[in-house]
Amino acid sequence: MTQGSVTPVSTQEIYPFDARGVAKRFRHAAIFGALSALRSGETMRFLNDHDPLPLLSQIEGHYGEHVSISYVSREPGQIVIDFLVA
Incomplete structure (x- = not known):
């Protein structure tokens, strides 16, 4: 992989973002x-270790209908959410 490039995890243009590896004080800025x-x-x-309900509200308020939010997994400690850009 070349520096600065990102490869989707599948042909459906799905890009992983593991928030568990980002310092808490930078997470929201990095996600946005x-x-x-x-x-x-x-x-x-x-991917996250907790359900980010305040973050989801912020995303809905900022992006509105341009980003859809869909849970893939809502198991405690293993939260997986897909954000699809319209």
Whole structure:
């Protein structure tokens, strides 16, 4: 992989974002930056250790209908959410 490039995890344009590896004070900014970098039809698959309900409210307020939120897994300690950009 070349520096600065990102490869989707499948042909469906799904890009992983593991928030568990990002310092807590930077997480929201990093997530918003990643969402802003996505193109229409692309998905960010978000992994976290807790259900980020306040973050989801912020995303809905900021992006509205341009980003859909869909849980893939809601198991305690293993939260997986797909953010699809319209």
